[in-house]
Amino acid sequence: MSLLRVTDLKKHFPTYNQKLIRHEGDPIKAVDGISFSLEPGETLGLVGESGCGKSTAGRTILRLLEPTAGTIEFEGRDVTKIGGEDLRKLRREVQMVFQDPYGSLNPRHPVGAIIAAPFQIQRITPEGGVKKAVQELMERVGLNPEHYNRYPHEFSGGQRQRIGVARAIALKPKLVVCDEPVSALDVSIQAQVINLLEDIQAEQNLAYVFIAHDLSVVRHISDRVMVMYLGKMMELADRDRLYERPMHPYTQALMSAVPVPEPRRNRERILLTGDLPSPQNPPSGCVFRTRCPIAVERCAAEIPLPVEIEPGHLVACHFPAVRNVL
């Protein structure tokens, strides 16, 4: 049984035109029908440009946002619609690490209280007391447990992100959604936090949904990777297969755009022209067709559905073809 199974998940945000009478406009289709499953201890990378819906997807999976349609099953149980006490109990199993290590910690609470909050909210008293548990957690993530009474502003960005990790793993969850956990950190600090996340995963058999725009980081940490564009899944495959044999023209363009720290490596670059279209008014047919280098008439008429081209390799394109761009 999969740990998490997401089926045709949609999250639309309503918009309103307020003139004389308020009436509803076209909704913003932030996430528009994505499906995937996640095994215990596995890491799924979620990549795409800003505005592709990857963060919304992460938050919807955790029920921080209410899904518009689709189902979310956790350990075989449908959790799409649960509320109240059931939802609160679910939070023991699923947690989140946020992008902004400055905005996600309450500046008026000492670190000890921040990390103890999950115990308090869930009314759990860990063995040996909350304080001891918190100090163990601080030690686990590489913080000095004596800094229990310090406030977030006394820590550096990397240390703050460690606090966020400690809070997320306090209740020994089975799934943690990490939303750009290292993108605000300096290069030399990024690696420290990535290693920490990997160590904790190995110890506790945690599963991660790892949301990031940095394709190099995602390649390093993920087992499987899903590429999103305008709320839809473009491609999903095992890490190495996706990077070595990308089949969707969007995946190929995205990868070819990443600069590699090696001078004069004349890689082929697929330049995408223009900007991301508005998710309020997505193109007909394939949403990527307006920027796709190989789009033809059929792409405007027919929505390409994800097809399993090789085992475990899903591509939503009418003309999938391998092209190595690294």
Add this chain to the structure above:
Amino acid sequence: MDKFLRVNDLKVHFPTDDGVVKAVDGLTFDLEKGKTLGIVGESGSGKSVTSLAIMGLHRGTRAQVSGEIWLDDQDLINVSDEELRGLRGRKMAMIFQDPLSAMHPYYTIGKQLAEAIMVHEKVSKANARTKVIEMLGRVGIPNPQRRADQYPHEFSGGMRQRAMIAMALINDPELLIADEPTTALDVTVQAQILDLMRSLQDEFGSAIIMITHDLGVVAEIADDVLVMYGGKCVEYAELDDAFHRPDHPYTWGLLTSMPRLDRVKSERLVPVAGNPPSLINVPPGCAFHPRCTFCDYAAADCTTVVPELAPSYPKHDSRCHIPAAKRAELFAEQIAPRL
């Protein structure tokens, strides 16, 4: 002197209640026309402060700027405010990281760009506008006529950054300083912007200083690389040399800690331990020594003696106490296999 830009022993110190912040502490480099210098470093390494010093933007603040900055044989440290205003925008221009806060929200893009022309030249509004529209078109903004009348918030991030590049280039500056111009952008847009900067450099022959923390961006666009740490240059080399035989333990750390797109390097990344230094209490001796794992090989005491920037290869300087031959050996044995 024939070099277009020369910076010699530049120091920018900020006196604060807690002590003097030595944001830049003795930086020397030069740059020719048509070439690009990549300045790499983490936050707080002094790279942005350097660029502000060249633009003369520390004037009127508490910053103490000393040393020499020569642009085309003009002394930028001792030039009058008035003369400096004549140079800014025309002779040298800057692209900031965040175009939303670098542009005025109340004025249209067209108006802000036209102002940049009219400060330097006596032209009619209509002529300035024609030039603005032409420039917006050149940086790849579709429908420039209509876009010129829009406000910054109506532009997407990539388009806004293009508009800022257009503003910086509108008087054909000979020196362009780009401070993390693509950090806030998606990789696809970043690729477009880097291409744009390259083609504009071919066209105008300007000198570019590219400030970034991304070694990939540097590899793509720079001719020379300068790595900064704790307000000082720790390594300064030509592009190929900097990547093929990096010669400072900090540069090694940057390279080994980065995951790669094109291969899975190893099961674990090798981070640089510890945190970047506080610029008020820069560690004595080599500023990098608390995070360095190679101090055992040093020929002097890393904790007390500040290493000098010295050539280890031709046109390749680094600031380290480990003998150059030993560093080459360490790199070949321990670092190269991890890259």
